[in-house]
Amino acid sequence: MYNVKLSCEKKNPRKVRSKNQNYFGFKKVKKYLSKMGWNVILSTFPENVLDFDDKIIKINNRCRHSTKLICLLHEIGHILLARKKYYNYLYPAGCIEYNKSIRRKCDRINILQEESAAWDIALLLAKSLKIKIDLDKFSKIRSSSLLSYARWADKNPKYGNSYL
């Protein structure tokens, strides 16, 4: 009887703490968004969606808390970028409808620049909201996302013509 371990003993306290951190971080970011009139929907759709018309961000609920938080911060990065006075000047390709094929390489590179800027803003936002994120994970997600955009921008046939 005394050999039975309590289930909480098996858990890694660091893991539990970071899981809670991501969960509360996500809640904090959601609150920040709602003050701007935006809603977050957790969906089963594999891609995260930013809907400027209805002010809705859809985040893939199948991901881990840490990934959801990082992706949500990135999507807010896009919202904050679009609010900037010089957005149209800096990112003219961002004004092209998303589902259109973007023919010119310079426009695709411009979208890659915008993506990169949205990641920078995501990082700064986490800092200003005092939200702890897994920086190593952030770096991995950012690099894999930017690499996809870079391949698409370079029109590797494997990545097709569509907007990612």
Ligand SMILES: [Zn+2]
């Ligand atoms: Zn993006």
